Structures are given as structure tokens and as C-alpha cells.
Amino acid sequence: MRSDRLGRIHRIQQPALEQLELARDYEVLKVLGEGCFAQVLLARHRRSGTTVVLKAVHVELARLSDFHREHHYSYHLSPHPAILSAYSVAFRTERSYVFAQEFAPLGDLAGNVRAGGLGEPACKHVARQLSSALEFVHSQDLVHGDLKLENVLVFAADMSRVKLCDFGSTRRAGSLVSRTATGCAWQPFLPPEVCDAVGGERYPCRAAADCWQLGIALQVCLTGCPPWRCADAVRDARYAAFLRWQRRRTTHVPRQFHAHAPRLLRLLRRLLEPCEEKRAAAGEVAKYLRDAWLQGRAPPSPSPGPARATASNPLDRKMAAGRVWEWLLACDGSAEPGVEGV
Known part of the structure; x- marks a missing residue:
């Protein structure tokens, strides 16, 4: 049974990402951080009113397979209480691959x-x-x-x-x-x-x-x-x-x-x-x-x-x-x- 469980976490799926216009679906409240490879945004989903953190990885600087791996491990490890929750929300915009995580109010x-x-x-x-x-x-x-x-x-x-x-x-x-x-x-x-x-x-x-x-x-x-x-x-x-x-x-x-x-x-x-x-x-x-x-x-x-x-x-x-x-x-x-x- 353990081998089956480990097999699942190591089988990284790479589904096609829906392309969205970020400003249409999310209200960006704050840029929490920005670097060469990614932006981290505090955003509110317009339809549901849910506040989340969006990690937006620049498409020119990252491989899609690397994005899928990070999102996969983030999501499958997040049930642990001392690991940040990642959500089954992933999409792409014109410039970025994006996935959603929970918000930490006191920073790092x-x-x-x-x-x-x-x-x-x-x-x-x-x-x-x-x-x-x-x-x-x-x-x-x-x-x-x-x-x-x-x-x-x-x-x-x-x-x-x-x-x-x-x-x-x-x-x-x-x-x-x-x-x-x-x-x-x-x-x-x-x-x-x-x-x-x-x-x-x-x-x-x-x-x-x-x-x-x-x-x-x-x-x-x-x-x-x-x-x-x-x-x-x-x-x-x-x-x-x-x-x-x-x-x-x-x-x-x-x-x-x-x-x-x-x-x-x-x-x-x-x-x-x-x-x-x-x-x-x-x-x-x-x-x-x-x-x-x-x-x-x-x-x-x-x-x-x-x-x-x-x-x-x-x-x-x-x-x-x-x-x-x-x-x-x-x-x-x-x-x-x-x-x-x-």
C-alpha cells in the first residue's frame, strides 16, 4: 500500500492549463513579492469572494514541466498541518503560469x-x-x-x-x-x-x-x-x-x-x-x-x-x-x- 501511495505522489500529471485573463477573474489586492522568476500576489476571486495567494511564474523563464511539478508537490503535501495549503487551482495567463495557495497574514x-x-x-x-x-x-x-x-x-x-x-x-x-x-x-x-x-x-x-x-x-x-x-x-x-x-x-x-x-x-x-x-x-x-x-x-x-x-x-x-x-x-x-x- 505504501508503494501505491508513493507511486501516486511521484506520478506528476501535466494537464493542459486553461488560459485566463487575470484581471477579469481576480482582483489583485497587493503584490506580496516579486523576483526574476515569479510574482506572488494577494488576490480576491471575483466570483466566489475568496482571498488567495497566487504564485505567478513567468512563462519565458520557467518550463511548464517545472511548474507542474511544483504545483503537484505543493498540493499533495499540503494536507500536513505544518505545510502550506495549495489548492487545485492552476491556470495560465499571457505571461505566467499560476497556481493558488493559502494566505499567511504574518509573512515569513x-x-x-x-x-x-x-x-x-x-x-x-x-x-x-x-x-x-x-x-x-x-x-x-x-x-x-x-x-x-x-x-x-x-x-x-x-x-x-x-x-x-x-x-x-x-x-x-x-x-x-x-x-x-x-x-x-x-x-x-x-x-x-x-x-x-x-x-x-x-x-x-x-x-x-x-x-x-x-x-x-x-x-x-x-x-x-x-x-x-x-x-x-x-x-x-x-x-x-x-x-x-x-x-x-x-x-x-x-x-x-x-x-x-x-x-x-x-x-x-x-x-x-x-x-x-x-x-x-x-x-x-x-x-x-x-x-x-x-x-x-x-x-x-x-x-x-x-x-x-x-x-x-x-x-x-x-x-x-x-x-x-x-x-x-x-x-x-x-x-x-x-x-x-x-
């Missing part, structure tokens, strides 16, 4: 993380939900491929309800991909096996890469910044220091982990294991949620920071995200925070 996680982090309770909410979502994705023999803060949408200010989104980079486990094909723009989120890939060299995508990105995402939520710029000991001194500690060549805990309690250090050590075959699975996170994660200081409030996202101003996040990610842009000039995480 990048726009809600403030300097100093979210605080322990909020981080544990995020960890519980994202690890569960990834465990479900991996149970379908799939790899998300682009877990970063922009691809986690927020539905509650205390982070008790967040959802994983953007399955544009999702592939069947073991599929050959290249760094240029992965959607992860931020160098600090790339695991060492991906950092080691050269240019357009193809390598098999593994669930372990998602688990590494989960560990980086949790560190950013806890501290407000990633632990290093690149998982390459030659190019990054902070990663080199972590690697010495990880391999038990020193007892000195790296500075970026000083506030962490022993059990959290163990969890991060397992998620950020450089050898992908030894890396912890996403489901292992659940074993650490009852333990203390931070020590020596009271955790800050889990509410959003100064550039606060609200239902009336859902994605006014550039200032807040910029505070956390400014130096990342400097180290990866090609990175563009944009629509893929909306």
Missing part, C-alpha cells in the same frame, strides 16, 4: 526574527512544526531542497502556527541536481556536501541536506544570525572552529553556541554533522523539545520585532529581514530575498 519567518533571536518557546514551536513537516516530506521519498527562513510562513505571532512552503526545488530523493538548480540562495544554509560541489556538477539530493538546513534555521531563530557564512573550513574561520569542536579536537564550545544548554548543543551537533550519512533525521528533533535549550539568561519575548508584520500590513518585512540578513547579501552577491519564500 525572516521578517519575524529579530536581533537576539525569537526566544526559546517560539523556537521550540518552530522546531516542532518544521521537523514534523520535513519528516512527512521525507516519508514520501522527497527532499524539500530549499529550507530557509523565507520559506517558512507565520500564522501566529508566538510561532505556535508556522508552515513550510515553496516546493519549487523539491525532488525525489536520489535525483541528480546541481547547485544552480537548487533554490537556496543563502550560502550559510548550504550543507558541506553541497558547498563542495563544483559549478554545474551534479550530485544526488538527500534528505540529510534538509536536516542540515533545519539546524541552521533553528540557530538563526535562537540567535538572530547564522553560525557561519559558508560550511567550508578553508574559507570560513567560524566553521573551521565548529568543525574542530564537532570532531572533538577541542573542548571549547564555539562562541556562537555559548548560550546553548548541553542538550541543544547535542541536537545541533547531530543536525550539523558534516558527514551526511551520520546526520540526524528530522524526526530526532522531537526527542529534545522537553529539554532546556538556552542557559544563563531569560529568553526574550517571542513576539515579532520592530518591523512588525500584521494582518493589515502582512509583508512589511524588508527592514526586519535586512537587519538579520544584511551581511549575507555582502557575502553572496547573487542572493535575492524574494518571492520564493512568500
